[in-house]
Amino acid sequence: MRWSVAARGSDADVGLVLSLYRESLALKSELDGLLHARSELARSSRSVDEEGRKKKTQSIETKSRLNELRERLYFEASKLPNWVHPEIPKRGEPPRIVREFGARPVFEGFEPLTHLELATEKNCIFFSHLCGGSKFYYGKGDVALLELALINWATTFVSSKYGFAPFTTPDLISHSYVEACGFQPRTEATQVYAVQDSELCLVGTQEIPLASFYSNQILPKSSLPIKMVGFGHCFRKETGSTSEARGLYRLHQFSKVEMFVLCRPEKAKKTHQELLDIQCELLQELGLHFRAIDMPSDDLGAPAYRKYDIETWMPYRDGYGEVTSCSNCLDYQSRRLNIRCRREEGTSPEFVHTLNATAVAVPRVILSILENFQLADGTVRVPEPLVPFMANKTHLFSQRNSSAHTPLYFTQ
Template sequence: MLDPNYVRENLEAVRAAMKARNFPPDALDHFAELDAERRRVNSEADAVNHERNTASKEIGALMQSGKKAEAEEKKAAVTGLKERQAELEKRRDDADAAMRELLSGLPNLPAADVPIGADESANVEVRRWGTPREFGFEVKDHVDLGTNLGILDLERAAKVAGSRFAILNGKGARLERALINFMLDVHTREHGYSETQPPLIVNRDSLFGTGQLPKFEEDLFNLTDERGFSLIPTAEVPVTNYHRDEILDASSLPLKFVAYTPCFRSEAGSYGRDTRGLIRQHQFEKVELVKLCLPEESEKQHEELTANAEKILQLLGLPFRTVVLSTGDMGFSARKTYDIEVWLPSQQTYREISSCSNCGDFQARRMGTRFKRAGGAKPEFVHTLNGSGLAVGRTWIAVLENYQQADGSITIPDVLRPYLTGDTEIR
């Protein structure tokens, strides 16, 4: 959510930012009048309220000093105020709701150093690590490799659940579990994150807080339960909302969380994209990094978080590149996003395996997550960051494809062997 005061004072800049994000800026056409109405009605309602409060106090005083007649007289006078107050309050509530609706539908403003562009073609590569391996034989993709090894069964997953689901078997399942444990261990032991296990089901307030609602309802799996539950599309939702509607002590920041969870996405509108294999699933495993920090630290924390995610790929020996997303390719809540893309030999290209975003105070404002500095200062909004550290399913794919041998077996990366009781290969 954008700061209404900022929007009021920088209307044209905000309009330009919306345009850069491919977001139709029409919504802003009504901002000025809506804002003025809201502020005017609010102060009127306030004034009438004050009048009524004062009168009621006076009645109370009169009653206590036994002046019943005078009190009755005053009561009659106050009764007339009630109607006027009710009317003003309704107008105020309407204006507030309209303003909230307007603001809650606007995406975050891009940071100044984000490249401007219409889509992913404008993304800018910022670094590259590792060299794609020379195979000397025809590489297979993870579907053929996994299926032939008997560790991946997509056909039966389609029977049991449907398309975009997978079943991992034997060493495939163990590899998935090893990756999860490896990632959690690195982030907790070496990067200082606190491990947390959040609910996999969240309510609508949480989804509003991180920005999935109101605009992206169709991406979610909603439960039929009348309480408005949804399956989490990412651990970012429950973990970032952990401190919703709280005021934290500045000295407790930054807070760094790492959470492993399954994620559930309906992938509505992605028909025909990545239909083969594990790339795009309705259910996938992810280790997520979340930070809450001071505003002046969020850029530094963003770089660090991204480096923490990259570290996993380095330890696994998987080549990758990191790109900064252009204004047209960024997510709704982000002010700046780095995507980390891992090399996939079967596609001869880098594919997204992590997305690390600095959301500034955008989510905090929606969630009401604030902090207080020492010395009685007024509360300020924290900055929130999140990133995959990493998407486990896609890491599984990358390990299979990058470590495949000519006979279709897989060499297990050194760092994972302790997690697989010393196994050196899958065959």
């Protein structure tokens, strides 16, 4: 575990966790001794009122100390990340490209606009301070239809072709489930929004409610693998570079369709590759140029044992930008959520393994479509798979399909 912590550059303190654990064992032994002594005194026929009261006071005080120690132990232990796959790029090394598809777009005879310029010219995306910051947006007209089309298409594709059960997920969940999934809502560096005077947090990714759905359950052998695809909203305290401060790339709220799988431990590696295959197929269907990369150890989230990111070409960034991620979390989450399965009737249950993979992070795919599929006439080509989900509209912003409207003005 010390090696995994060092490989990630994590500030988790393995030594402190071990020290607190040993201290808690010693204190538990002391409490057991006091409770046993009280029990023996209660059985004694001689007068032991004073000694019994003394043991009772000591046991109450010891139990209180033990509870405080266990709470601190849990808090420090929750910072410990998962193991690290031995074959991934090491800390400080660049990601390793494992797949590529397509080529950067070539625009002949015209200068393409960024999605921000399109937002102004086409009156279709509005970034406002109505929600307390410019990292919230309104989609209007064709962009609103495009968002709904992406959600419906991705959910339908994954569920009908690969048998994932569709879910809609809540926007709020108890912070205990957020912590169990490997996120830290109670630390200063958290990206999670907590609801004031409440035990609830806004969901940062659909992975959390999907993973938590089966918490504290022993699953029958016949149920695995369990494959879910969930739609919902994500809320994050995103921070980023100046180039990401404006636009759709980094937002405080966005829509996402997420795949999540619970499987037997020996199936996790294969399942991880299958999820990556599905992600690549989705982006190939849309016709976007992308590359899949094996992320280095210091760029893994705490739950991930191994993580692939897929990046599409984004002209406004003059580079690639992440649109999906795909993580194998082993039994890191299932142990915390207590999700187990039995191999055979009468055998002891074991923890399942969990994996997650983005089907579509909606705003970043909208960004990619707007910037990569522009045409000289000012329209944007709709990827063919989305056309049936957009009332057969083949081009965004076409005069034939546009309607008169009053311009809206918001500050960026």
